Amino acid sequence: MALDHAILVSLTERAASGYDLARRFDASIGYFWPASHQQIYRVLARMQEAGWVESTVQEQDGRPDKKTYAITGAGRDELDRWAAQPSGREAIRSDFAVKLRGFRDRDAILRDTRARRADHVDRLAAYEASEARFYPDPASLEGQDLGAWLALRGGISTERRGIEWCDEILTALEGRGSR
Amino acid sequence: MALDHAILVSLTERAASGYDLARRFDASIGYFWPASHQQIYRVLARMQEAGWVESTVQEQDGRPDKKTYAITGAGRDELDRWAAQPSGREAIRSDFAVKLRGFRDRDAILRDTRARRADHVDRLAAYEASEARFYPDPASLEGQDLGAWLALRGGISTERRGIEWCDEILTALEGRGSR
């Protein structure tokens, strides 16, 4: 049930339409909890049934109507209830680690590793740009801003260790010629 | 379709029953791709249909019959085909990061962070014990052993950065009193 809560968290930051949320989930909160627009619309409908969100329709000219969702009091209660529960260890599902472990085709692994490294570098740059822009003075942060900054710090360290791991793999494989 | 490949990789290391595989997925390969026995039995049945694995039944006295699965030539072909494809960025779904971002209840987050830190410490110890035991001389590794070691190295760096992140969170939250 955690996409529900990711959407609720996003709505506490600002009310939004399904479309807006889908875009947020393409970046920002989506880095920690990816979701497609199809999922989002379904969960919004379910949460509206449950009374955790409410929607208002805005007509727009030259644009399709827009349904803006806002979190309700019941939604905030649910968020608090969820936050008080211990969050279990999250599952890691890594195609790449499985592939490494099955090691047969050295070139395929090298190609994959280089591509992953480039991905990590890009995402790290994006995170660092966000940090510089939105959190220039971390020592002064409080409440939700402090939490968002700490989440971002987690993203930064994840990407850095990803780059280091790729480098370790490249060194080990390139240093050994073909198998 | 990646549980399929995780099982195939595990079977290249040694033929196994569904039960054996389920235990391997509780540790070792399961650290990179968790799966329950129910899933495993379902996928084994499907892969047998597809001809990627074959099974032989062994009768045992005082024990239920045991169906041992082995990978076939077609299974190896499928593994190679899969390994040659680029593996996309994997999705991270972190309840904890979402919770951080929604920051309302500081004590709940502190509790969660301390529990996560302890988890990371335990798992890191398990990985390091494996490394010392099975890979005392990494420079001499080749082929599948080299891959398995590199995957394990990934596990080790993941846990280390997990611990560091928890410490960063604890420092930030404890240093600030309640909000």
Place this chain on the structure above:
DNA sequence: TTCAGCATGTAATATGTTACATGATTAG
């Protein structure tokens, strides 16, 4: 005129989780 963006969804399929089901042996 073609593509990207805005805006909403449904439907089918695949995958993962939880609950149920059975039954023997061995260690405490």
Place this chain on the structure above:
DNA sequence: CTAATCATGTAACATATTACATGCTGAA
């Protein structure tokens, strides 16, 4: 006698992915 381990599954439900569906505006 109770719980853990061995050994196999089915069934129901929840969640995620992929494909399909529609239609308007504005920029290249």
